[in-house]
Amino acid sequence: MTGLPEGPVLSVKGLVKIFPRRKKAAVRAVQGVNLELQPGEIVGLLGPNGAGKTTIIKCALGLVRPTAGDISICGHNVGTHHGQAIQHASAVLEGARNIYWRMTARENVRFFSGLHGLDHRVHRDYWESLLERFGLADRANEPLVNLSTGMKQKVAVVCALAKRTELVFLDEPTLGLDVETSHELRGILREIAAEGHRAIVLSSHDMDVIQDVCRRVVILKEGQVVADDTVENLLALFRTRAYRIVLSDGLSAELAGRLAAVAPNHSIERLGNQTQLTFTLPSAAGLYAVIDIVRQGGAVLETITQKEPDLEEAFLRVIKGGDAA
Ligand SMILES: Nc1ncnc2c1ncn2[C@@H]1O[C@H](COP(=O)(O)OP(=O)(O)OP(=O)(O)O)[C@@H](O)[C@H]1O
Numbered sequence: 001m002t003g004l005p006e007g008p009v010l011s012v013k014g015l016v017k018i019f020p021r022r023k024k025a026a027v028r029a030v031q032g033v034n035l036e037l038q039p040g041e042i043v044g045l046l047g048p049n050g051a052g053k054t055t056i057i058k059c060a061l062g063l064v065r066p067t068a069g070d071i072s073i074c075g076h077n078v079g080t081h082h083g084q085a086i087q088h089a090s091a092v093l094e095g096a097r098n099i100y101w102r103m104t105a106r107e108n109v110r111f112f113s114g115l116h117g118l119d120h121r122v123h124r125d126y127w128e129s130l131l132e133r134f135g136l137a138d139r140a141n142e143p144l145v146n147l148s149t150g151m152k153q154k155v156a157v158v159c160a161l162a163k164r165t166e167l168v169f170l171d172e173p174t175l176g177l178d179v180e181t182s183h184e185l186r187g188i189l190r191e192i193a194a195e196g197h198r199a200i201v202l203s204s205h206d207m208d209v210i211q212d213v214c215r216r217v218v219i220l221k222e223g224q225v226v227a228d229d230t231v232e233n234l235l236a237l238f239r240t241r242a243y244r245i246v247l248s249d250g251l252s253a254e255l256a257g258r259l260a261a262v263a264p265n266h267s268i269e270r271l272g273n274q275t276q277l278t279f280t281l282p283s284a285a286g287l288y289a290v291i292d293i294v295r296q297g298g299a300v301l302e303t304i305t306q307k308e309p310d311l312e313e314a315f316l317r318v319i320k321g322g323d324a325a
Pocket residue numbers: 019027028029047048049050051052053054055056
């Protein structure tokens with residue numbers, strides 16, 4: 001890979017995938033998705049189970065034929081020039097089945113990079129540096145069957161990176177890993193992202209992984225993009241509207257009912273004599289309405305703080321039909 005390519009590394013336009021089913025309604029897995037990645041960009045794909053993340057990745061790799069739409073990788077159309085397009089992409093699909101468990105990590109790396117046309121004499125040093133970086137160098141001559149789930153998963157990621165493509169798809173790379181290994185993998189991915197040499201599409205259910213590694217996040221719901229923004233912007237949108245109020249007293253059922261009308265996602269918690277309200281408002285002006293309700297109830301307002309939202313909260317709001325998109 002020499003220098004960064006011109007133009008988007010990935011361009012997905014009007015992607016639709018409908019899976020027909022016998023005697024049942026067809027599954028509309030992807031319904032008009034547009035997505036573009038610039039060189040070196042790291043994008044997180046978030047969405048509930050069945051949102052279409054894996055289908056989009058498989059369509060981009062030419063493993064699933066789209067019902068409609070166009071996908072290009074580094075300017076090569078995946079449908080019409082698959083061979084050229086796929087030269088610029090590598091992937092780890094769900095469950096890391098793209099490696100051979102009877103072979104060692106070194107053999108896997110050499111085998112799959114070889115299939116991709118890479119000469120081991122030229123790239124061996126780079127592969128060794130990857131094995132080292134992923135903490136696999138000591139076990140790189142053992143068949144993968146002897147290695148733990150986390151190590152196998154790391155080998156799969158190494159095999160994808162070893163091809164040195166401009167675009168890498170990682171579908172749930174931390175699934176099934178323990179906290180420590182997930183953390184370690186996340187750290188390495190963050191470093192690789194920071195180098196800026198390659199664009200990465202990373203799908204994960206783990207918000208921490210996305211928040212840690214990706215600058216931009218695309219949220220999918222029922223096959224459609226419902227948000228496409230930087231992680232920072234998504235969080236900022238909710239930061240301004242997430243509040244915590246502590247009252248010196250309880251809140252009557254009547255006032256709690258009125259509160260629900262203003263802040264539908266609120267929660268009320270008793271802390272000794274105090275009551276803590278947490279809520280996210282549809283608009284900043286709603287705060288005055290909440291304060292009015294509290295004042296009418298006669299409770300003394302001890303503190304108001306703006307809560308620091310995390311990506312999980314932002315995600316749930318967007319998915320529930322919030323107003324972030
Ligand atoms: N080969 C297939 N045949 C029929 N339906 C399919 C097929 N592959 C996926 N689907 C359906 O398409 C929808 C999208 O699935 P997809 O695997 O893309 O979701 P996902 O966002 O990756 O979900 P998860 O988070 O569970 O991995 C689902 O309803 C799924 O059942």
